[in-house]
Amino acid sequence: MKRIFLLAAITCIPLSSQADDAAKTIAMQGNKQGATACMACHGADGGGTAAAGFPRLAGLNDAYIARQLKDFRSGKRSNPLMQPIAKALSDTEVQLVAAYYAALPVPAATPEGGDPALLRKGEAIATKGDWNHEIPACFQCHGPDGKGIEPSFPAIAGQSAAYISSQISAWKSGTRANDPVGLMKSVANKLSADQVKAVSAFLANQPLTNGNQK
Amino acid sequence: MKHIIATLMALVVIAMSGMTAAASKTVVPAQVKAKAPVFTPPSEDDIPNNEFGQIIRQGKNIFEDTQHYAKQYVGNGMNCVNCHLASGRKADSSPLWGAYVRYPAYRAKNNKVNTYEERIQGCFKFSMNGKAPAADSPEMVALVTYSYWMATGAPVGAQLKGAGYPELPKPGIAPDAARGKSVYTESCQICHGANGEGKKVDGKSVFPPLWGSEAFNWGAGMHRVNTAAAFIKANMPLAKGGTLTEQEAWDVATFVMSHERPQDPRFKGDVAQTKKEYHDENCKYGETVDGKVLGGNH
Numbered sequence A: 001m002k003r004i005f006l007l008a009a010i011t012c013i014p015l016s017s018q019a020d021d022a023a024k025t026i027a028m029q030g031n032k033q034g035a036t037a038c039m040a041c042h043g044a045d046g047g048g049t050a051a052a053g054f055p056r057l058a059g060l061n062d063a064y065i066a067r068q069l070k071d072f073r074s075g076k077r078s079n080p081l082m083q084p085i086a087k088a089l090s091d092t093e094v095q096l097v098a099a100y101y102a103a104l105p106v107p108a109a110t111p112e113g114g115d116p117a118l119l120r121k122g123e124a125i126a127t128k129g130d131w132n133h134e135i136p137a138c139f140q141c142h143g144p145d146g147k148g149i150e151p152s153f154p155a156i157a158g159q160s161a162a163y164i165s166s167q168i169s170a171w172k173s174g175t176r177a178n179d180p181v182g183l184m185k186s187v188a189n190k191l192s193a194d195q196v197k198a199v200s201a202f203l204a205n206q207p208l209t210n211g212n213q214k
Numbered sequence B: 001m002k003h004i005i006a007t008l009m010a011l012v013v014i015a016m017s018g019m020t021a022a023a024s025k026t027v028v029p030a031q032v033k034a035k036a037p038v039f040t041p042p043s044e045d046d047i048p049n050n051e052f053g054q055i056i057r058q059g060k061n062i063f064e065d066t067q068h069y070a071k072q073y074v075g076n077g078m079n080c081v082n083c084h085l086a087s088g089r090k091a092d093s094s095p096l097w098g099a100y101v102r103y104p105a106y107r108a109k110n111n112k113v114n115t116y117e118e119r120i121q122g123c124f125k126f127s128m129n130g131k132a133p134a135a136d137s138p139e140m141v142a143l144v145t146y147s148y149w150m151a152t153g154a155p156v157g158a159q160l161k162g163a164g165y166p167e168l169p170k171p172g173i174a175p176d177a178a179r180g181k182s183v184y185t186e187s188c189q190i191c192h193g194a195n196g197e198g199k200k201v202d203g204k205s206v207f208p209p210l211w212g213s214e215a216f217n218w219g220a221g222m223h224r225v226n227t228a229a230a231f232i233k234a235n236m237p238l239a240k241g242g243t244l245t246e247q248e249a250w251d252v253a254t255f256v257m258s259h260e261r262p263q264d265p266r267f268k269g270d271v272a273q274t275k276k277e278y279h280d281e282n283c284k285y286g287e288t289v290d291g292k293v294l295g296g297n298h
Helices: A002-027 A064-074 A082-087 A091-103 A116-127 A138-142 A161-173 A179-191 A193-206 B001-022 B030-035 B052-062 B096-100 B116-127 B138-150 B177-187 B225-233 B245-256 B271-278
Strands: B105-109 B112-114 B199-201 B206-209
Touching: A064 A091, A064 B206, A116 A138, A116 A193, A161 A179, A161 A193, B001 B225, B052 B138, B096 B116, B096 B138, B112 B116, B116 B138, B177 B245, B225 B245
Parallel strands: none
Antiparallel strands: B105 B112, B199 B206
């Protein structure tokens, strides 16, 4: 019995570093099965491409990332770029890349800045909500300072304004329909265009933090 | 003229009887709600920048993060805002502005007229499973000041629209914990956890516990199934109030209240006696669930 444990211990060590290498290869080069390199859009450090609205992945929690990839496959989350890539990843590869990005250090990023009045308006929505319209504070579910609450509520602080506003539009239109209990659909439907603009600007102006909350 | 006076007097009598009847009720009957005047609390930006405003803000801080700002009085993982959403300003979530103008009031719970301070002391003793701050303590002064400010312009004694939790009609079929469990798993568990434990991040409560040692105790108003069902129907899941059916609200409230929680502070050693004195209706205290007597496991 002892020997079995020993054997398991020995095989586990190289396995985990192999896994890491395999995940890094997918991230940097793709999997040669149709999944292109993640870094092409999400950056070599997993920091995303703000202008294009490609989100940061580094430091998001792994359960959240894995679920998004599976939802891209099933079509619960629809996106012409991500769906074919997700479909080309095996279940194992999904787990590997999710763990890989979750473990990456959160990259330093320059807050996007913006009109102070707009940022203040966004801050009010993020921290207090707008209960006259049944809109809760973003941070009530996405955690203090928008750092995320694992496993279901991702970090949103420091994601680009382009990404945040595109996701709110996707919840509204239904192209993204993978929100637990329909929580985001309900919030997105109540946000006005001005509020979306303000809250996206505010969140993009927040320092990046590690979303992999334990 | 006589006719007008008679009508006026009748109206006054009706208004007054309405006041007495609902004076201390957390759950507000629909017929009272229908006639209630609408009230809008002042905006947070209107808190004055002076000594008075400082205490309002202190009260708001205590209300939002009771764990930190009034920790010596708290014996569980709850904050005031867990039952009174949106910093105590949301209608149909027992807003402070609705409560403040209704005190002093007679409460059957302790069979006497309670001041607003005594009412808040009850919250600390039961909902916060802690000890009551003295009426003249800085914490109580701040909470009363915050409530007073929130009720700025509201008529004294008025039963305002949105005060308390809107009463839920009795369900079509008897509430059932097993059905409630499915509702819970589907709609509540994502925040409140598989064991009703809520969630903490960096040691700070982000989703409140619903049962277990960190939740409100068996003396808190929320442990009553009708009160919880009313709260849930109007407010849960967060910002999706009204989406559960009435039956689902009753069922899930029954499920949540069929779990153990901290003992009723009025307990004197005998569950059956405590049940008889304080838990005769709308309550699972003293009942046997999965072979264990609720309230008996302390």
